[in-house]
Amino acid sequence: MKIKRFFARDMRQAIRNIREELGSDAVILSNRKVEGGIEIVSAVDYDEALFTDMTGSSPGREPGRNIQDSEAESVNFTNPDAEVSETARPGKKSRQVEWMEDPMLVQMSGELKTLRDVLESQLSHLSQSDAQRRDPEHAAVFRRLEKLGIEVDLAHEFISQLDPGLDLESSWRQSLGYISHQLQVTSDDILSRGGVVALVGPTGVGKTTTIAKLAARFSLRHGNRQVALISADSYRIGAQEQLQNFGRILDVPTYSVNNACELSDRLQDLHDKRLVLIDTAGMSQRDMRLTEQLQTLDACSSLIKTYLVMSANTQTSTLNEVIRSFRKSNLKGCILSKLDETTSLGGAISTILRYQLPLAYISDGQRVPEDLYPARSHTLVSKAVTLMQQQEGIAGKYPNKMNLNRKMANAHG
Numbered sequence: 230m231k232i233k234r235f236f237a238r239d240m241r242q243a244i245r246n247i248r249e250e251l252g253s254d255a256v257i258l259s260n261r262k263v264e265g266g267i268e269i270v271s272a273v274d275y276d277e278a279l280f281t282d283m284t285g286s287s288p289g290r291e292p293g294r295n296i297q298d299s300e301a302e303s304v305n306f307t308n309p310d311a312e313v314s315e316t317a318r319p320g321k322k323s324r325q326v327e328w329m330e331d332p333m334l335v336q337m338s339g340e341l342k343t344l345r346d347v348l349e350s351q352l353s354h355l356s357q358s359d360a361q362r363r364d365p366e367h368a369a370v371f372r373r374l375e376k377l378g379i380e381v382d383l384a385h386e387f388i389s390q391l392d393p394g395l396d397l398e399s400s401w402r403q404s405l406g407y408i409s410h411q412l413q414v415t416s417d418d419i420l421s422r423g424g425v426v427a428l429v430g431p432t433g434v435g436k437t438t439t440i441a442k443l444a445a446r447f448s449l450r451h452g453n454r455q456v457a458l459i460s461a462d463s464y465r466i467g468a469q470e471q472l473q474n475f476g477r478i479l480d481v482p483t484y485s486v487n488n489a490c491e492l493s494d495r496l497q498d499l500h501d502k503r504l505v506l507i508d509t510a511g512m513s514q515r516d517m518r519l520t521e522q523l524q525t526l527d528a529c530s531s532l533i534k535t536y537l538v539m540s541a542n543t544q545t546s547t548l549n550e551v552i553r554s555f556r557k558s559n560l561k562g563c564i565l566s567k568l569d570e571t572t573s574l575g576g577a578i579s580t581i582l583r584y585q586l587p588l589a590y591i592s593d594g595q596r597v598p599e600d601l602y603p604a605r606s607h608t609l610v611s612k613a614v615t616l617m618q619q620q621e622g623i624a625g626k627y628p629n630k631m632n633l634n635r636k637m638a639n640a641h642g
């Protein structure tokens with residue numbers, strides 16, 4: 230075993246000196262800060278037992294920890310002036326914690342992440358322009374799908390399924406065909422089959438109005454004696470009253486329940502009705518009471534078919550979150566409301582496709598019972614395309630600010 234003391238300006242230099250002189254198998258036995266630099270005792274052919282016998286103490290290092298390990302683990306490489314205290318390194322774990330929390334490292338890892346993001350974005354642009362060069366038709370279809378509001382990953386999926394060699398318009402039609410084909414719809418099941426149906430969803434999406442529309446339509450087909458309404462919305466003042474009002478206008482019995490037990494009892498009483506519609510409290514997907522509400526419905530789950538009502542003019546990310554929260558309850562399908570208030574349908578279509586939730590009805594206005602239709606996938610896709618074209622028309626009519634500035638600049642010579 231060869232032991233040697235080294236002195237250097239800082240840790241980095243010390244390690245370099247040791248490596249040059251003793252090789253990379255050398256181990257650090259101790260180190261301390263001294264005036265003008267750092268002093269390290271290092272050894273090669275290190276035998277811990279022999280060292281302990283000679284000194285009566287262990288250097289506190291794990292045997293065999295060599296210069297390379299030190300390079301990998303020592304915090305002092307990121308802060309070469311700091312003293313490496315052996316006592317401050319009780320074990321590998323704490324060394325790792327120090328390593329990860331070092332401000333310089335944190336900053337470096339942040340910068341690396343930024344660099345990676347920049348690289349990824351550049352590569353994605355490169356691959357996009359590469360794809361554009363190789364397959365301009367597919368690239369053009371991809372841009373149209375993006376304009377339609379289809380989420381990027383789904384758009385890629387549709388593009389990958391397109392037949393090669395088709396012209397732009399045929400490729401476009403084929404991609405719309407895929408969307409339409411993958412959209413599941415339930416064929417007017419509530420109005421044709423009846424049963425016990427609960428509508429759930431966030432506040433203000435149109436649950437109560439949709440219930441009134443369904444009840445009115447069913448009454449027209451089968452008579453109002455076949456329908457009953459239940460309000461399970463005991464959270465909002467006036468919610469039960471709103472349903473009672475609709476019930477009065479439609480001349481169908483309306484009841485209110487406050488918990489799972491009351492709901493179950495009421496459903497038993499109404500077992501002879503062909504359609505029982507349950508209105509629930511509008512709740513944010515983040516509301517803690519949502520679970521409680523869904524549990525109330527689940528308590529009678531064998532009887533109740535639950536549909537999620539979503540407003541088409543909601544952001545795609547929010548729609549995704551809404552489905553994730555509400556599908557804790559066993560959803561039979563969904564109803565898309567407020568189509569008349571949206572400028573794009575691609576987001577809603579993406580969400581429904583992503584979660585494979587069958588679409589039952591669409592609603593495009595406040596009128597009861599007119600503004601409600603059984604969902605048809607090709608009609609929805611056509612509507613999405615019409616909206617996209619309308620938006621393109623508006624964008625063409627009103628050039629964006631940058632284009633306008635450029636035109637003004639050109640006009641001024």
Ligand SMILES: Nc1nc2c(ncn2[C@@H]2O[C@H](COP(=O)(O)OP(=O)(O)O)[C@@H](O)[C@H]2O)c(=O)[nH]1
Pocket residue numbers: 430431432433434435436437438439511566567568569570592593594595600
């Ligand atoms: N524009 C439009 N408004 C709707 C539609 N459906 C419901 N509404 C309106 O949205 C508001 C909230 O509806 P409501 O049924 O009370 O929502 P709930 O809180 O989910 O029960 C009311 O003013 C409705 O008239 C729709 O399809 N289009």
Ligand SMILES: [Mg+2]
Pocket residue numbers: 436437438462468508509511
């Ligand atoms: Mg309501």
